[in-house]
Amino acid sequence: MDSQRCVRTGLHYASEERIQVTWSPDGRIDSLLPGEGEETIWIAPGLIDLQINGGYGYDLNSLPLTFMYFLKESIRNISYQPGFQILNDCLN
Incomplete structure (x- = not known):
């Protein structure tokens, strides 16, 4: 695997199964595979708040x-x- 790739193992936010995520330096996810290890971080999609309360x-x-x-x-x-x-x- 390319040394520039980033790999992280953690728990899937919905299934709670251990997964391994691999992504490229530009932020694109290359693979989601079953993972191994003891890490207890949660892996989930980013959240965006589109609520607008006002401005200016x-x-x-x-x-x-x-x-x-x-x-x-x-x-x-x-x-x-x-x-x-x-x-x-x-x-x-």
Whole structure:
């Protein structure tokens, strides 16, 4: 086997069976085989949290979250940029 390959043995997250994972330096998994040994680490897929709670000063879980509220707040944020003082005065 290529010396650049990485090999790790551990417990499969769902079946709890011992497996051996081999992957290349670029992160691609080459093989999943039955494993041997005493390691007790868990091998599982990576988890990604796609939940979006908000950003840029907006809390998407708070009320009221109407189109007009979002539009007004967006304009207010833009109005703090140089050259938008008149617009900012109208919103306040």
